[in-house]
Amino acid sequence: MTASVTPTNLSRSDYLSAISGIVRFFRHFQTADGRIVDPFVHREVQYSTPCYAWAATALVVSGMQPDLLDSAAMALECSLRQLADGNPADRHGDFFTFPAVLAYEHLRHLVPSERRRKWEQLLRSIDPYRAYRDVLTEKKGTVHNWNIVAIAGEFLRAQGGFTDLTFVERHLEAQLQHFTAEGLYRDPNVPMAYDHFPRHFLAAMLERGYAGKFQGELTESLERAAWTSLLMQSPLGELPTGGRSAQHQWNEAMQCVTYEIWARHKWREGDKVAAKAFKRAAHLALQSVKRWVRPSGELWIVKNRFDPALRHGFETSSFHSQYNLLAASMLATAWLFADDRIPEGTCPADVGGFVIHLPDFHKVIANAGGLYVEVDTCADPNYNSTGLLRVHRKGVDGLVGPSDGAAAKDEPLAIGIAWREGDRWQPLAGLGQGQIAHVAVTAHEQTPQRVVFTVRYEVNRTTVRTVSETYELTPTCVRVTVSVNGSVDRLLVRFPALAFDGQRASRITVNGDRATVQLGESQQTFRIETPKGVRLYRTGRWVRSRNGYLEPLEGEAMGNRVVYTLTPESVGE
Numbered sequence: 001m002t003a004s005v006t007p008t009n010l011s012r013s014d015y016l017s018a019i020s021g022i023v024r025f026f027r028h029f030q031t032a033d034g035r036i037v038d039p040f041v042h043r044e045v046q047y048s049t050p051c052y053a054w055a056a057t058a059l060v061v062s063g064m065q066p067d068l069l070d071s072a073a074m075a076l077e078c079s080l081r082q083l084a085d086g087n088p089a090d091r092h093g094d095f096f097t098f099p100a101v102l103a104y105e106h107l108r109h110l111v112p113s114e115r116r117r118k119w120e121q122l123l124r125s126i127d128p129y130r131a132y133r134d135v136l137t138e139k140k141g142t143v144h145n146w147n148i149v150a151i152a153g154e155f156l157r158a159q160g161g162f163t164d165l166t167f168v169e170r171h172l173e174a175q176l177q178h179f180t181a182e183g184l185y186r187d188p189n190v191p192m193a194y195d196h197f198p199r200h201f202l203a204a205m206l207e208r209g210y211a212g213k214f215q216g217e218l219t220e221s222l223e224r225a226a227w228t229s230l231l232m233q234s235p236l237g238e239l240p241t242g243g244r245s246a247q248h249q250w251n252e253a254m255q256c257v258t259y260e261i262w263a264r265h266k267w268r269e270g271d272k273v274a275a276k277a278f279k280r281a282a283h284l285a286l287q288s289v290k291r292w293v294r295p296s297g298e299l300w301i302v303k304n305r306f307d308p309a310l311r312h313g314f315e316t317s318s319f320h321s322q323y324n325l326l327a328a329s330m331l332a333t334a335w336l337f338a339d340d341r342i343p344e345g346t347c348p349a350d351v352g353g354f355v356i357h358l359p360d361f362h363k364v365i366a367n368a369g370g371l372y373v374e375v376d377t378c379a380d381p382n383y384n385s386t387g388l389l390r391v392h393r394k395g396v397d398g399l400v401g402p403s404d405g406a407a408a409k410d411e412p413l414a415i416g417i418a419w420r421e422g423d424r425w426q427p428l429a430g431l432g433q434g435q436i437a438h439v440a441v442t443a444h445e446q447t448p449q450r451v452v453f454t455v456r457y458e459v460n461r462t463t464v465r466t467v468s469e470t471y472e473l474t475p476t477c478v479r480v481t482v483s484v485n486g487s488v489d490r491l492l493v494r495f496p497a498l499a500f501d502g503q504r505a506s507r508i509t510v511n512g513d514r515a516t517v518q519l520g521e522s523q524q525t526f527r528i529e530t531p532k533g534v535r536l537y538r539t540g541r542w543v544r545s546r547n548g549y550l551e552p553l554e555g556e557a558m559g560n561r562v563v564y565t566l567t568p569e570s571v572g573e
């Protein structure tokens with residue numbers, strides 16, 4: 001791989017600097033018995049306390065903040081007691097053990113022997129079938145991502161001599177069915193975040209020496225997935241959007257873990273080019289996290305800048321404490337595995353020259369020279385719309401891309417077209433799961449300078465049989481040619497322009513067939529090339545999205561074919 005890249009100039013210590021701001025903020029919300037209380041809902045939420053324990057421990061043992069020893073020890077002891085009592089906060093014990101054991105391993109030599117013995121007694125007392133929720137029982141034969149976190153925690157507990165591998169092996173066997181040929185993990189409704197989430201825990205298990213009966217299968221699946229993930233990463237370091245928990249900062253923090261582990265793995269194998277690529281990917285992900293640090297030191301947990309009290313873009317399960325501290329805990333694990341002897345190289349996100357189709361996840365991802373697109377071919381309407389969701393280019397703020405559309409259940413909105421059905425417009429964006437008969441993806445050209453592919457949708461509507469979109473990517477521009485097969489005489493072209501990210505209003509200008517969205521020093525130019533004479537207009541509506549509010553820009557084009565371009569760039573480029 002060769003490409004002109006700007007070094008991130010990041011190192012292992014940068015994980016600690018990101019963790020430090022989060023831990024400093026939440027230390028103010030620690031109770032006398034060690035719990036971390038969420039500043040907005042005023043109670044302990046889920047796994048905030050054990051994640052705080054491990055993140056604070058990393059700061060202690062690194063020498064960055066040794067004054068956190070008592071705070072980290074209090075949080076650890078509180079977490080272990082909850083596990084041993086079978087009464088973890090919000091019944092989220094599945095997530096406790098992995099960070100708690102890592103904290104124990106690093107703190108045990110720093111506390112009095114009596115306290116260490118107390119921790120060890122608590123670790124021996126954990127009954128996984130009481131402490132965890134996502135476990136196999138006579139009535140429950142399927143487990144998902146929660147269970148993999150518990151598996152990783154039980155593996156660490158077994159390494160410490162506090163249990164055996166019975167739970168680990170039993171539940172790993174049940175998990176193998178969820179992996180695709182690419183090694184990706186299918187959680188219910190296949191959200192992108194919960195593919196990578198369980199995999200990074202399993203990668204840590206393997207790096208820590210798991211050698212049980214499923215070692216071979218896990219190693220093969222995770223190797224395939226690690227390489228696939230490199231192709232999925234945007235040039236801004238981001239995990240693909242799509243589905244539950246998308247665009248939370250922990251999405252990128254967990255990438256840091258996976259890529260640091262695989263950098264080590266490839267370095268040991270002597271594959272220096274691969275090791276450098278994984279190191280670069282880890283640093284791009286960390287760079288992404290660092291863009292979202294709030295003035296108070298912790299993170300905006302979702303990629304917008306609204307006051308956290310408004311919960312904009314949050315899931316019902318998203319809280320300021322637990323998702324900040326989950327990210328901090330992941331960054332601590334990345335710090336644990338990071339090796340500064342491995343330098344950055346270039347990675348696929350920098351170079352491009354590929355298109356990948358992930359049919360299990362109904363996604364197409366392509367990259368030409370650092371210009372990246374993500375297409376959802378059959379969206380989950382609770383979270384996304386069908387069509388072109390994301391356009392990222394290195395050096396350009398991803399939000400102007402845009403970085404996502406809207407949830408179809410609210411208003412179908414992605415970059416794309418609509419056609420008339422009776423007296424209304426039917427957008428392709430509104431056809432989600434169960435409404436598209438078939439999708440075919442064909443790659444025509446794949447080089448770093450030019451990538452061309454076609455997505456063909458069989459929609460079988462009353463007036464439209466198929467929609468074909470041909471994408472042409474260069475390092476500076478995306479051109480999309482849309483052809484509709486059916487009895488239509490006009491199309492509506494739609495572009496979701498970011499209007500407001502919670503802190504900044506973008507500048508949206510429309511002039512004939514061209515629209516420009518400017519946010520800070522970045523801008524996106526959307527232009528309808530064919531047919532000539534199409535006039536774009538602002539709708540004035542604001543549609544809620546993860547990143548803030550989008551304003552649909554629309555233009556009516558005669559005929560059944562349209563060509564439009566997107567040119568993301570820095571202002572003045």
